[in-house]
Amino acid sequence: MSEAVLFTASTYSHFYNFHRPYLAAFRSLGWEVHIACGGKSMAIPEADRVIPLPFEKRMTAPANFRAQVLLRRAMEETQYSLVVAHTSLAAFFTRRAAAGLSGRRPPLVTVAHGYLFDNTTAPLKREILLAAERLTAPQTDLLLTMNQWDYELARKKKLGRRVENVPGMGVDFSRLEGRETDGAALRRELGLGSDELLAVYAAEFSARKSQSMLLRAMALLPERVKLALPGQGALLEECKALATHLGVERRVFFPGSEPDMPRWYAAADLAVSASRSEGLPFNVMEAMYAGLPVTASAVKGHTDLLVRGGGLLYPYGDAAACAAQLLRLTEDIDLRQELGAQAHEAALPYGLGQVLPQVMETYLSVLPGGAEQTPVFAGTAEHAATR
Incomplete structure (x- = not known):
């Protein structure tokens, strides 16, 4: 089997609106691309496999723990070379699933699309949300943030083994x-x-x-x-x-x-x-x-x-x-x-043609010898038109 990547998110629409160029980019490198998500089903033609998950918005809903079991099973059945988690809900349960793996854990990238708290958030709510990030930090090999406040917080609180800031996912x-x-x-x-x-x-x-x-x-x-x-x-x-x-x-x-x-x-x-x-x-x-x-x-x-x-x-x-x-x-x-x-x-x-190569380079950097793969992808801004 070729190298495989698993992308996770709370909903199909999140993939459809923001990540299809990245799925296509991995396929252009010869990778097998799997996605796991919840919500209303949508066609994601850039994915080789789709794993439906029963996510519900309420964090403590039993369905979310069933989703965690399904994610762990997928990671056990497929020796992924990389896992990339998006959206707060899916990222939490993806990392919890990875924590329970019996075998080798794949490198895991979490993309924070904006923490739902800041300095003005009620202290109790802020601490609860921060606690979830701290709990899953050991499974976060690379944490990508999108704005300066989130970046500085993530570095200060050590919410990932490595923390970097990227200019979003890029806009077409x-x-x-x-x-x-x-x-x-x-x-x-x-x-x-x-x-x-x-x-x-x-x-x-x-x-x-x-x-x-x-x-x-x-x-x-x-x-x-x-x-x-x-x-x-x-x-x-x-x-x-x-x-x-x-x-x-x-x-x-x-x-x-x-x-x-x-x-x-x-x-x-x-x-x-x-x-x-x-x-x-x-x-x-x-x-x-x-x-x-x-x-x-x-x-x-x-x-x-x-x-x-x-x-x-x-x-x-x-x-x-x-x-x-x-x-x-x-x-x-x-x-x-x-x-x-x-x-x-x-x-x-913030254009997709500028941002996509940067983000792909950052994704691949967590792999053994990842830096050697990035020149293959550099300059492939034409993937910006794959949406």
Whole structure:
């Protein structure tokens, strides 16, 4: 059997949206590629084998421990050369499964897409989440973080045998090119005049993403400012009701799940994010590449992206401060253009063609003689187009 790699994540959609180029990259090196995940089934053609797992969001759910058993069995049956774990839930149970292996344990890489806590998190919650990371640190041969706060915490707390920071997983910016006509058509479809400004925020409707705060900010802004909130989630209907209660329902668009986000970025004048915490958010990077000035909550992930310019920050959860920053952009076209140009330039290092070779080199570095394999992969940015 050729060398084999196992990727794990909580859901199929996580693989579909973020990791298919990496699966294809391993296959291009002659590896057999297996994935293990939960959630709604989706076709992942770059995987040679798919192992369904019964993951549930609640950490202590019995189904998650059944998933751990299945992961251990898979690692015992297949002598993987490498295991790469994504998402907090799957990464925890993958590492616990590896801890119970009776034979040789494969090198294990964990990718932290953004710890769900920071310095402002309630102490008890923070300690519980940290305890889970400490428990699994001995099985973490390499821990990859995506923002400076997570990186410094992981190094200080020794959450992996080795800790490195990477510029996310890379964004396929090619799909954002040449969409001006589609953007203009969408503006007509939405009935937007040339003097009206559209802000966009694509995210799951959840407490962490905080769309309700943006709706309160909209109530403080002039009529010519509109807001698009593509996405689904548990709080969607609640947010629709809040928009009606605040009297902004005619100025807010709820298009639901949107497979073609590039047309929304082409139609928009601004990007906004209200999230409580992030790793390195794709939606913000895509908006930045599209040349949209960003107004974002001052949390990890956002601050990393905007450190070189491209947007304005406001304190998380402060609707008045958010509205004030959006108003600045609404009233100052020169500022919009300046920040939009900065945003595009700041996004370039996060392109998939630049990031994928870096991450692949880091993955392979945990193997015996891994450094010798990286020149084979260097320069293969064409894998950025495999999504």
